Amino acid sequence: MTVPPLVEIKNLHVHFSVYGGQLKVLDGVNFVMRSGEKVGLVGETGCGKTTTMKAILRVLPMPPARIPQGEIYFKGRDILKMSEGELAQIRGRGISMIFQDPTAALNPVFSIGEQLEAVIRYSSDQKKPLSPQEVHQRAIASLQEVALADPERLLRSYPIQLSGGMRQRVCIGMALATGPELLIADEPGTSLDVTIQDQILRLLRKLVEEKNTSIILITHTLGIVREMTDRVYVMYAGNMVEVAATKELFASPQHPYTRGLMDAVPRLTGGGVSDGIPGRIPNYLNPPPGCRFHPRCPQAIEICRREKPPTYKLSEAHEVACFLYADNGKGTQSS
Amino acid sequence: MAEQAAIRHELAANLTVQQIKQLERRSRRESLGRAWYKFSRNPLSIVGVATVALVVLLAIFAPWVTPYPKHAGAFTDFAHAKIPPSLEHPFGTDQIGRDVLTRIIFGLRSSLLMGVVVLALVVPPGVLLGLLAGYYQGTWIDTVIMRVTDIFLSVPPLILALAVASVLKPNLWNGMMAVSLMWWPWYTRLVYGLGVALRNEYFVSAAEVTGASTAHIIFREILPNTISPILTKMSLDVAWVIIIGSMLSFVGLGVQPPEPSLGTMVADGSRYLPDQWWIAVFPALAIVVVVLGFNLLGDGVRDMFAAEEI
Amino acid sequence: MSTLNFLVRRIIYSVFVLLGLSIVIFVIARIMPGDPARMAVGARAPQWVVDRIREQMHLNEPLPVQYGYWLRDALRGDFGLSLVTQRPVTSDIREFFPASLELVLFSGFLSAVGGIGLGVLSARYKDTWIDNIVRLFSYAGVVTPSYIFAILFVLLLGWALKWFPIIGRLSEEVTAPPVVTGLITLDALLAGQFGTFLDALRHIVLPALSLAMGAIAQEARITRSSMADNLSKDYIASARALGIPERIVMGRFLLKPSLIPTVSILGLDIAATFSVAFLVELIFNWPGLARYGMQSMMHKDLNAISAVILILGAIFVTVNIVVDIIVAWLDPRIRLSAARSA
Numbered sequence: 001m002t003v004p005p006l007v008e009i010k011n012l013h014v015h016f017s018v019y020g021g022q023l024k025v026l027d028g029v030n031f032v033m034r035s036g037e038k039v040g041l042v043g044e045t046g047c048g049k050t051t052t053m054k055a056i057l058r059v060l061p062m063p064p065a066r067i068p069q070g071e072i073y074f075k076g077r078d079i080l081k082m083s084e085g086e087l088a089q090i091r092g093r094g095i096s097m098i099f100q101d102p103t104a105a106l107n108p109v110f111s112i113g114e115q116l117e118a119v120i121r122y123s124s125d126q127k128k129p130l131s132p133q134e135v136h137q138r139a140i141a142s143l144q145e146v147a148l149a150d151p152e153r154l155l156r157s158y159p160i161q162l163s164g165g166m167r168q169r170v171c172i173g174m175a176l177a178t179g180p181e182l183l184i185a186d187e188p189g190t191s192l193d194v195t196i197q198d199q200i201l202r203l204l205r206k207l208v209e210e211k212n213t214s215i216i217l218i219t220h221t222l223g224i225v226r227e228m229t230d231r232v233y234v235m236y237a238g239n240m241v242e243v244a245a246t247k248e249l250f251a252s253p254q255h256p257y258t259r260g261l262m263d264a265v266p267r268l269t270g271g272g273v274s275d276g277i278p279g280r281i282p283n284y285l286n287p288p289p290g291c292r293f294h295p296r297c298p299q300a301i302e303i304c305r306r307e308k309p310p311t312y313k314l315s316e317a318h319e320v321a322c323f324l325y326a327d328n329g330k331g332t333q334s335s
Numbered sequence: 336m337a338e339q340a341a342i343r344h345e346l347a348a349n350l351t352v353q354q355i356k357q358l359e360r361r362s363r364r365e366s367l368g369r370a371w372y373k374f375s376r377n378p379l380s381i382v383g384v385a386t387v388a389l390v391v392l393l394a395i396f397a398p399w400v401t402p403y404p405k406h407a408g409a410f411t412d413f414a415h416a417k418i419p420p421s422l423e424h425p426f427g428t429d430q431i432g433r434d435v436l437t438r439i440i441f442g443l444r445s446s447l448l449m450g451v452v453v454l455a456l457v458v459p460p461g462v463l464l465g466l467l468a469g470y471y472q473g474t475w476i477d478t479v480i481m482r483v484t485d486i487f488l489s490v491p492p493l494i495l496a497l498a499v500a501s502v503l504k505p506n507l508w509n510g511m512m513a514v515s516l517m518w519w520p521w522y523t524r525l526v527y528g529l530g531v532a533l534r535n536e537y538f539v540s541a542a543e544v545t546g547a548s549t550a551h552i553i554f555r556e557i558l559p560n561t562i563s564p565i566l567t568k569m570s571l572d573v574a575w576v577i578i579i580g581s582m583l584s585f586v587g588l589g590v591q592p593p594e595p596s597l598g599t600m601v602a603d604g605s606r607y608l609p610d611q612w613w614i615a616v617f618p619a620l621a622i623v624v625v626v627l628g629f630n631l632l633g634d635g636v637r638d639m640f641a642a643e644e645i
Numbered sequence: 646m647s648t649l650n651f652l653v654r655r656i657i658y659s660v661f662v663l664l665g666l667s668i669v670i671f672v673i674a675r676i677m678p679g680d681p682a683r684m685a686v687g688a689r690a691p692q693w694v695v696d697r698i699r700e701q702m703h704l705n706e707p708l709p710v711q712y713g714y715w716l717r718d719a720l721r722g723d724f725g726l727s728l729v730t731q732r733p734v735t736s737d738i739r740e741f742f743p744a745s746l747e748l749v750l751f752s753g754f755l756s757a758v759g760g761i762g763l764g765v766l767s768a769r770y771k772d773t774w775i776d777n778i779v780r781l782f783s784y785a786g787v788v789t790p791s792y793i794f795a796i797l798f799v800l801l802l803g804w805a806l807k808w809f810p811i812i813g814r815l816s817e818e819v820t821a822p823p824v825v826t827g828l829i830t831l832d833a834l835l836a837g838q839f840g841t842f843l844d845a846l847r848h849i850v851l852p853a854l855s856l857a858m859g860a861i862a863q864e865a866r867i868t869r870s871s872m873a874d875n876l877s878k879d880y881i882a883s884a885r886a887l888g889i890p891e892r893i894v895m896g897r898f899l900l901k902p903s904l905i906p907t908v909s910i911l912g913l914d915i916a917a918t919f920s921v922a923f924l925v926e927l928i929f930n931w932p933g934l935a936r937y938g939m940q941s942m943m944h945k946d947l948n949a950i951s952a953v954i955l956i957l958g959a960i961f962v963t964v965n966i967v968v969d970i971i972v973a974w975l976d977p978r979i980r981l982s983a984a985r986s987a
C-alpha cells in the first residue's frame with residue numbers, strides 16, 4: 001500500500017469577484033509534497049503564492065473568493081469537501097501557517113496570552129481538555145522556544161507593545177504551538193530589517209529541524225530557498241511553471257521565467273546587473289490567453305499565444321510548463 | 336524639520352510647480368468621468384437624484400401644480416374640515432379645511448430653503464476656520480479655533496439650536512440662524528483633519544519652496560483637495576438640516592402659521608391622532624421621502640469620491 | 646497608572662469644555678433682546694422693583710463680573726427662580742429629570758441590544774434575505790426622524806393593534822410606587838410591586854423604541870460593516886488556520902474589534918437622545934424635562950433654559966467620558982498610545 005502524499009493540489013482554480021468581473025488568480029495549480037519534505041515556493045509578489053496556501057487551509061475570505069474547480073488533498077482526504085468539524089481536526093494540529101505580516105496576523109485588541117492560549121487550548125485533544133494552568137505553561141514554553149525573554153510579561157502584552165521582530169517570533173511560536181505536521185511559512189520576516197530577518201530564518205530552520213516538521217516556505221528571496229529547502233516550485237501568475245530539486249533548479253533553471261528570476265538577483269561576484277524580467281504580472285481580470293507569461297517572455301513562440309502549455313517532465317524530479325520543452329519530454333495535460 | 340527641508344529642496348530640483356499642477360489637473364479631469372460612472376452604477380443614487388429633482392421642481396412650481404393654491408395661506412373652510420383622503424383631496428383636509436397635499440407641496444419650499452441657506456451660511460466660515468487651524472497647526476490660532484469648535488461639538492446641535500431659536504423671535508430665518516450657529520464646527524473639524532494631512536504633502540511643500548503666498552497655498556493648493564469630502568458631507572447634511580428644521584417647526588420655533596411647513600403640519604396633525612390620522616401622517620411621509628431622497632443622493636456622492644474597491 | 650492618567654486628563658479637558666459651554670450659554674442669554682430683570686417681574690411691575698431686581702441680579706456690573714456671579718451660583722446648584730413655575734429651577738429639574746432619564750436609559754438599552762444584535766445577524770448572514778431586510782430597515786431608520794416613528798407607533802402599535810398604551814408613564818388606575826430614584830420601573834421593583842413594574846414597562850416601550858429606532862439602525866449599519874471589514878483581516882484567517890473553532894473566532898476574535906466603532910457611536914447616540922427626547926416626550930405626554938424645557942423656551946425663561954442646556958451638556962460630556970473609558974478598555978491601542986503620549 002502506498003502512502004498518500006502529505007499534500008496534493010490538483011488543478012486548483014481560485015477566482016475573486018470584484019466590480020467588473022472575476023479576477024482569475026489561480027489558473028490550475030498543481031502541487032505535491034511528501035511528508036518530511038521542505039519545499040520552497042517562489043515567484044513575484046501577486047503571483048498567487050499566498051492565495052494557494054490560504055486555499056489549503058480554507059481561510060480565503062469567501063466571498064469574494066471562490067473555488068470553481070480543483071481538489072486539495074491532505075493525507076489523501078479532500079480538504080475542500082470536508083465538513084467544518086473535519087476541517088477543525090486538520091487546522092492547527094495537521095497544518096498551521098505563519099502569515100506574511102505579523103502585525104496584521106495578530107489581533108490588535110487581544111493580549112498575546114489570550115491569543116496564544118486560545119490556540120493551544122483548541123489545538124489540544126478536545127476530549128481531554130487541558131487545565132488553564134497547563135495551557136499557561138505551554139504558552140510560556142512556546143514563547144521560550146522562539147527565544148523570547150520574560151514570557152510571563154509578554155503574555156500580558158498587546159501586539160502594539162511589541163517590536164516587529166518580537167511579533168514575528170510570537171507568530172512563529174503560535175504556529176508551532178499546535179505541533180503541526182506541516183508548517184506553511186509565508187515570507188517570514190520580509191517586513192523586518194535584514195539582520196533580524198536572518199535571525200528569524202535561522203530560528204525557524206532550527207525549530208523545523210528539531211521537530212522534523214514538513215514545511216512549505218513561501219518567499220521571493222532565492223537565497224533563502226537555496227539554504228532552507230530540498231525542492232522548489234516556481235509560480236507565475238497563478239500557475240506552477242517549474243518544479244525541481246533545489247540544487248538542480250539553481251544549477252540549470254529551464255523555464256524562461258525561472259531564468260529571468262535568477263538573473264534578476266544581483267550577484268556579488270563580477271558581472272553587471274541584469275535587466276531582470278521586463279513588464280509586470282498580468283491583469284487577472286483579462287489574463288493573456290495561452291501561456292500567461294508569453295507577453296513578457298523573450299522566447300515566446302506562436303503556440304504560446306494560443307494554448308496553455310502542459311507540464312513536461314524533464315527528469316524524475318524536474319518538471320516545466322513551457323512549450324520550449326515539448327520535444328524533450330512527455331507532456332502531461334494539466335488543465 | 337531638517338528632513339522636511341531636504342525633501343523640499345529635492346522636489347524643487349526635480350519638478351517644477353507647473354509640472355506638478357499639470358499632473359494634478361489631468362488626474363482631476365480623468366476622475367470626473369470615472370466619478371459619474373461610479374455614481375450612476377448604483378441605481379439607488381439615480382432614485383435619489385430623481386426624488387430630489389422632483390421635490391425641487393414641485394417646490395418651485397407649487398402655485399401652478401397644487402390643486403388648491405389658496406390653501407397655502409390663512410384659508411379656512413370649516414365645512415370641509417377633516418375630510419379623509421378622497422379623489423378631491425388625495426391626502427384629505429386638515430382641521431380647518433385646507434387641502435393637505437397642497438400644503439405639503441408648499442411646505443417643501445421652507446424645508447428646501449432651510450437646507451440650502453443653512454449650508455450656504457455654514458460651509459464657508461466652517462471650512463475657512465478649518466483651513467486656518469490646519470495650516471497654522473500647533474500655533475495659538477489652531478488652539479483657539481479648535482477649542483471653540485470642541486465646545487460647540489460638546490452639546491447635541493438640536494439643543495443649542497432650540498435654545499438660540501427660543502431667545503430669538505420665532506420664524507424661519509431665525510430658525511436658520513440658530514441651526515447655522517450650531518452647524519459650522521462639523522466642517523471646521525472635517526477640514527482641519529484633512530488640512531493637517533495635506534500640509535505635509537509634496538505639492539504643498541513644492542509651492543512653499545517656490546515662494547507661494549500663504550493665501551495661495553491655503554486656497555489654491557490645500558482647499559481644492561478638500562473639496563470632495565466637503566461635498567460628500569454637504570450632500571448628506573442637507574437631509575440632517577431638513578430634519579432639524581422640521582423639529583424646530585414641530586416645537587413651534589421655526590416657520591410660523593399660517594405659512595405651511597412639514598414639521599408644523601406633523602405637530603398640529605398629531606393632536607388629531609389617531610382618528611384624523613392623515614393630517615399628520617402624510618406630511619410625516621413627505622419628510623421621510625425628502626430626507627430619503629437627499630440621503631440616497633448623498634450616498635451616491637460618497638460612492639463617487641470613494642476609492643476604488645478591489 | 647497609565648489608565649488613570651488617561652482618565653484624569655480626559656476629565657480635566659471635559660471641565661474646560663463645560664466652562665466654555667457655560668460662557669456660550671451665558672452670552673446667548675445676555676445678548677438676547679430684552680431686560681432680564683423686567684422679564685423676571687413682569688410688564689406691569691413698577692420701575693423701582695425692576696431696578697431692585699437689576700441690583701439683585703448684578704445686572705449693573707460689567708459682563709465678566711456678571712458671569713462670575715452666575716457661574717458661582719450655578720456651581721452651587723443655584724440657577725435662580727423659574728419664571729414659569731416661580732420655584733427654584735434646580736428643584737423643577739429634580740422633579741422632571743428622572744422621567745427623561747428613565748426614557749433615555751431604556752432607549753439606550755434598546756439601541757445597544759437591537760443595534761448590535763441586528764448588525765451581527767446581518768454580518769453573519771451577509772448577502773442573504775436576512776441581511777437585506779436588516780439593511781433596508783437600517784436605511785429607513787437612519788432617514789426617519791424619531792418623532793415620525795413616534796407618530797407611526799402611536800397609530801399602529803398603540804391605536805390600531807392596541808398592544809401598548811400611548812400616554813404617560815402609568816395607567817390611571819395604577820398608583821405610583823413610593824419615589825426612591827424617580828425611575829418608576831425601578832421604584833416599583835424596589836417596592837416589590839411587580840404589577841406596577843409591568844404597567845410602567847408597557848408604557849415606556851413605545852416612546853423608548855421611537856427614540857431608539859435611529860440609533861438601532863445606525864448601530865446595525867456600523868456593526869455590520871465593521872464585522873464585514875474585519876472578516877477579511879489576516880488575524881481572522883490566522884485564528885482559523887491555527888485551529889480555533891469557528892464559533893470562538895466569530896464570537897470572540899471577530900466581535901470584540903468590530904464592536905469598538907459601534908460603542909463609540911452608541912455613546913454619542915445615547916447622549917444625543919436627550920435632545921431628541923424633547924419631541925418624543927411631547928407626543929407621548931411623557932412628564933420629562935421636555936415639557937419643562939419647552940415651556941421655558943416659549944416663555945423665554947432664561948434661568949431655566951440655561952440650566953437645562955448646561956445639564957444636558959454635562960450629561961453629554963459625561964457620557965462621552967464613559968464611552969472613552971469603555972473604548973479604551975476594549976481597545977488597547979488607544980489605551981496604550983494615550984499612556985505613552987502622557
